[in-house]
Amino acid sequence: MPGYDLRLQAALDAAESVFAEKSYGLATMRDIAAAANLSVAGLYYYLPSKQRALGMVCGRAFQALSEGLERALSEAALPDSQLRAFVRHHVGFITVSPAAYRVLLHDMEALEGEDRLAVHEIRRRYFARAADLVIAVQQQRTSSISTRIATAALFGMMNWTPMWYRGENESDASHVALEMSTLFLRGVAAPAEEPAAIV
Amino acid sequence: MPGYDLRLQAALDAAESVFAEKSYGLATMRDIAAAANLSVAGLYYYLPSKQRALGMVCGRAFQALSEGLERALSEAALPDSQLRAFVRHHVGFITVSPAAYRVLLHDMEALEGEDRLAVHEIRRRYFARAADLVIAVQQQRTSSISTRIATAALFGMMNWTPMWYRGENESDASHVALEMSTLFLRGVAAPAEEPAAIV
DNA sequence: GAAATTCGTTCGAACGCTCGTTAGAACGCC
């Protein structure tokens, strides 16, 4: 039934945008039903509960984010350009799907049970992947900054984007990504001058 | 009545910690009353409504944050050390009052009416103050990065701290602040080599 | 080929519960 899945995605879209706008706790199933052009009971044909709707929205969003990451990283080889590709992808996702990312950032902690464990595991892997990129970048330089703090700072500057970014076209977002990765790469440490002389 | 104000602050403390833990939408007045060791009606003697409780919590937190900022900045003169003082203060506040900052970050958007306008105005001023510091830092160098993005990146890395920081003593926090400001100052642009030669 | 039937989908209406909030009485200190 391709029609079913299409309408399920539409219901999840509605839940996503309502959660993003009002936050999970303040959103009601009636809000979501209205956004999905369905009656409340009609909505429940697709979403088993409010709690699982949040789980499905988060799962869908993180899966899209993770799949995009592998695609983006495969296009770069050197550590620096891999990190730039990562930032471009992450900021790109945030700006292209602001509602999805808002839910991940804001409402993921409201998850319970299995959904919580599953989504947290995906996030852990995503963060670990990013930390590896930071380590690779740091190994090319003499970095005085701890990997833990550097990684956190990188995620922080990227994840703050929804708070101020109001770009229209996609080139705005990649400009932001470019400047952020430049700030980070420059900041994490100056490139070792004459690395050959050290060896 | 000093006793009244003391107990009002205790009620606000309770509201703050419950809002921080469950988010505004999922928190109930019964939760807050239990945290304040009061009955529900007893709590209402101090807090007129849930909405205004949020406003009072946010107002109190932002006022503490802003007052601390002026104190911190008065201890430094040069742009670089002023920015370092700002980061130390901001990260310090986040780590010393994590519940208060979580509410500001997470639940401020749930404010309505006058409280919303007032709190947003305080925040606007705080951000503008920080942006001025970034501008002053950038004027000392040849910075290729836009002030807007640099300021946003700085706030992003600082505000992400609650997501990973689990420090015990205060020296941990100032270490984080030190590394973050170093990353930022280095990243925003390399200092102009031999500035005297240029003039 | 028309009538009957099935089944995926949607609905109006309601259930039980918890929410924010309040009334009115009781407590204890001056």
Add this chain to the structure above:
DNA sequence: GGCGTTCTAACGAGCGTTCGAACGAATTTC
């Protein structure tokens, strides 16, 4: 005895959720 403070108990509203019926387009039956 008065007043600032706190309580028990309850109110109406709105919440998440469910029930049972109705829709419409296939599919079957005669």
